Amino acid sequence: MPAPEIKFYNSLTKSLEPFEPIAPPSVAMYNCGPTVYDYAHIGNFKSFLFADVLRRFLELAGYDVRQVMNLTDVGHMTDDAVADGGGQDKMAAAGERLAEAKKSGKLPQGVDLDPNDPYAIARFYGDAFIEDAKQLGIKVASEPDHLPRATDHVDNMQVIIKTLIEKGHAYVASDGAVYFSVQSFPSYGRLSGNTLDELRGGAGGRVSESNQAVKRHPADFLLWKPDESHLMKWDSPWGTGYPGWHIECSAMAKAVLKQDIIDIHTGGEDNIFPHHECEIAQSCGATGEDSFARFWMHGRHLMVEGQKMSKSKGNFYTVRQVIEGGFTGRAVDPAVLRLELIKAHYRSNMNFTAKGIEDSASAVKKVRVFAKEVAYDPAQASWHGVEHEALTEFIAALSDDLNTAKALGVMFAYLNEPAEDVVVSHAMLAAFDQVFAVINSAEAASAGGEADMVQNKIDAMNRARQDKDWATSDAVRAELEAEGYEVKQTKAGIVATKKLA
RNA sequence: GGCCGUGUGCCCGAGUGGACUAAGGGAGCGGAUUGCAAAUCCGCGAUUCGUCGGUUCGAAUCCGACCACGGCCUCCA
Incomplete structure (x- = not known):
């Protein structure tokens, strides 16, 4: 098919640019996916659907798209007042919610999970996400190899962290944690339009003094936090602990798409800063390339x-x-x-x-x-x-x-x-x-009991209609409509179909 | 405060200088059809594009001011 010139708005340059993949017809695309310590909401899915539509369109235009959407299953912190490792682990918070649900019998049928096992929690919500995504026709949901989980890539994250330290882009601070040095990466702020001075100004009051004290610059962000007490922890050269929350995407994009520079990276607008800004710094800092993704595309919030x-x-x-x-x-x-x-x-x-x-x-x-x-x-x-x-x-x-x-x-x-x-x-x-993707091949079959109920009412209508008892027929029809059915008379008889909404 | 962005009929939403007599969907109205409905089909609907100026032969489209609204600025898709 003769592809017309494709133009996308690139958040990096804030302008519409012709889209050219690095190695056509292949397109490597990474989408920031869900965190799996709760059900994803419709706003999250607006972003994921945007990525799905993008992928589907590129396929229609003749491209061969390799799409990766990550599942973030490492618990981040709930407390934004101490952004670099304070508050409660979100996975632990999810465990408490699930424990509560379990106690009050509110867990979904057939589910029995250990609320103290973070991996079980991640699996539970990860499965729920995949189920929802499939229902909404999101293609990548049916490609398990393209849904990497952060916990499966901690070793890859450590490789990048190690490289960043070697290249002078990261350092181990006096508190033992590894931070990325934003001053070592001159184009930090390019994506979000921030400057280091502004970030320094904005940092006041939002980041705890004790954390800031050990960093070279207030905007330096966490790559690894040694913390033996953390719910999810891994061994590392910098002590047993957990990774910072930006490093996972840099690691997974590289590991699964198998290239240092990808074609498209998507996410919600809130990801622009700090998440994607930090990803660029990490990835480019480690690879030495001047870009991580050629196109950065962000959807607005719902x-x-x-x-x-x-x-x-x-x-x-x-x-x-x-x-x-x-x-x-x-x-x-x-x-x-x-x-x-x-x-x-x-x-x-x-x-x-x-x-x-x-x-x-x-x-x-x-x-x-x-x-x-x-x-x-x-x-x-x-x-x-x-x-x-x-x-x-x-x-x-x-x-x-x-x-x-x-x-x-x-x-x-x-x-x-x-x-x-x-x-x-x-x-x-x-x-x-x-x-x-709205046609769907099979019409959803009504549940067994409901199908009987519908048929009974249709039969009742037919009997009444034979007697020209319009009042009864209309009353039964109203009942069916109240159940969410659309009732119509056709040459073949009465047909009741479930309304779409 | 800094940086982005938006304002089109009753609603959603295309259109980014001349085929705009402003797409398409929804709702509404009129008609066909029906026992009555529903569904379906046909028809109708903005002299006007937040406001005021400007540029131009020509503006919803470009420029300026103003008004209103939204988003981001280390939780967030």
Whole structure:
């Protein structure tokens, strides 16, 4: 397929740049993934879905994408007032929550885990994340080799730390901890637009005096912390302890993608500083290269009903809560949630609303109705080799810094045209769904008891209708609708389908 | 305070100097259809793009000021 010029907004240069991989058609992409000491929420998934859409689009454009998304299973600290190793380990906090849940019988069915075992906790939430991600159609969730866990790469982190010390980019301070020296890396601050002077000013009051005292510069950040008492600890040349929270991504990107410079690195906007700034310093400091990722792409944060998401406001939703109806009061098809989280441009502050969910449900339905009309079979269809003006426009829209909203418009405009050659329609749907992934092959089967309930009500309606007892028929129909079903009369009889949202 | 960014119909959201008589979706309204509905199909809807100026033959699109809103600045996707 003749790929148009692809342009992405690069956070590093704050400008739109033509995208050229280092070794086409291969693209090496690293996405900052979830921390696995709690369920990931819809804001997290906005970021992960952004990465998934990016990967899917690049594949549509003919690239061979190697995508890596890490699972952070080392517990970081809860207390930001002492950023370099204070407060409570988040994994330990998760253990306490789980122990509480276990005691009160609130653990999910069939789950029995030891709240004192951090690895079991990480496994539990890691599995939950993968399950959620698969439901939302995130491709990498089905590629276990591309979901590295930080605890499996502690040795790789130590290799980098050792190199950084040798090259003068890191030092062991008087408290025994290893810090990265930001002054040894002149371009520190380039990504975030910070300068060392500003960071020095901003450090006052937020970082504990005792920690600051041992560092050469207030912005120096932790690479290794010797701490025998820590919940998760590993032996190292600098004492038994744990790694700093930026080093894992530098280590895993290099280890799994097997190259020093990668093509794309993504994350949420909050990752820009300090996380990604520190990653660049570590990776480039160790490799000697002048870049770590050629493109840095960051998604904006998600708002919920016009407000910033936060636990204190109580507007903090996990994927499973939304799907099970905890947000709208009615079960939501995962494809609807997916579309809702990708329909706006990734660099806009999208507002997550109940109204938006309803809109997306109608949109998903529209696509599925069209697919059904042309007897689309995802297992048979392929976009490869198809040529159509709408496909060209579709790719052009996404080539423009991943403009999903415009691409969605192109898709619906095509769907409004009368379907010409069915083979072409199938190929077009395959192309659209390669990116949006909302069609799904199988319709979700209702649970056993529910299917019986539905059939009973349909039978009751039919009996009433035979007697022209419209009042009874309407009453039963209202019951079905109250259960979240859409009831329609067709030539073949009454059909009840579960609403998408 | 520093640095980013946003403001388009009832809602979401494209459009970044002339095919804009402003895409597409949702909601609404009118019609077809229906026992009534639902679903589906057809049709309608911004003389206007936060405000005020400026540049230009021409601006939602460029520039300036102002207003409003959001984000980041060592917990956070």
